[in-house]
Amino acid sequence: MERTPEIFEKIEGYLAHTLPKEEAIAFEKELIANPELQEEVEKHRVLHKTLSDKDTLDFKEKLMQISATIKEEQSHPPAPVSSPSYWKIAASIAILLGVGMLFWYTYTNQHNTQDLYGVYYEPFPVEDAMRGNTNNEMHSIIKNYAKGAYDSVAVVLEKHPNLDSQLQLYLGNSYLNIDQEEKAASLFKDIKSSGKYYEIAKWYLSLTYLKLNTPEKSIPLLKEIITYNGAYKDKATRLLTALEKK
């Protein structure tokens, strides 16, 4: 059954007993004849019943926070994605690269391109300019992205008709984290060659191809990044060397 705003409104009106009498009778008749509609109404009924219990929802949220805190204490998390300083990000990447390279040299024969993806991939960090965004929706998107709720970010951003390059990068990274690599690739390819995000988009596109296990597509991109001679040159050089050794 196709879900439309009109059907939702009708089901909600029926469940809340706010439909005019004639409409309610007609809807009940339709309901008897249509098992698919019955199922849909049942889904809405349980949804409303369960999620109107705010106390239990708050309790569940508290348990999730407690669990996250305990896990954080038990592990040594990597530097947060949201670190605002370029140097902090660069340092985290350098550490990751160091660990990654050590791992690489030790187990070189067992590695495949996807392992390299794991070593080199870091989500595109939230930029300071975005953090201060006063637009409610954008603020919420950035907050969700920073805390790793990538599916929520994707569902909101993919409905925006005109994404700028920066938001395309956030959406592309979200796709990468929810295993929708093809969509990520097409977004990164779309980023304009004239803007400051071009080099970054190339980097993430090369990583997307690694994740897709097509390193032959990553290599020309890495060479292009090296020739571009920007902020990603060093990383691209190391990754290219690692790929060529394979």
Place this chain on the structure above:
Amino acid sequence: MNTTEDRKILEGIVAGNEVIITTFYRKNLPYIRQYILQNSGNEEDAEDVFQDALILVYQKLKTDSLDLHSSLRTYFYGICKNMWRNRLRKNKKMIITEKLPEDAEIITPTVIQDIEHKEREHVYRKHFLKLSDACREVLSLIFQGNSMKDIARITGYSEGYTRKKKFECKRYLIEMIEKDHAYLELQLNPEKGS
């Protein structure tokens, strides 16, 4: 068997006392994790069962229907184990061969029924909490019975945008729930009496 310590923990749970709940979590999760890992589950299953069992206890406390005839720990472990056995049965990972589970006297048929009836709710809640803040805000206001006009006033959106947002968020939420393997298993093996 309801000791002073258990009473304090129960009071802490119903009041949402973070220190008490965190202490309970730390002390008891390892046992449940071990049980679930030894019985075809993984870390995520263990966290889910632990949290869902605590929610059941919380809801029983809120409705004054917690009938405790053992220590809280024994009762809680009994709920977790029954919940896990129930989930295994539904996804056919385990054929139950036990004649009489060790906690049969503590976990009454009523509690077992409660566990079954709440399964769907856990899935709904889990996915709702994964939504963006904006979706959660709009849908929460809807579920609390607010009109579109009120929601538009509270959120600062236009009424038309609120309506659109409500539809998109709700549709996405239902789609996520439908894709959840636990939900699919519940559809294939419906809860008794629901």
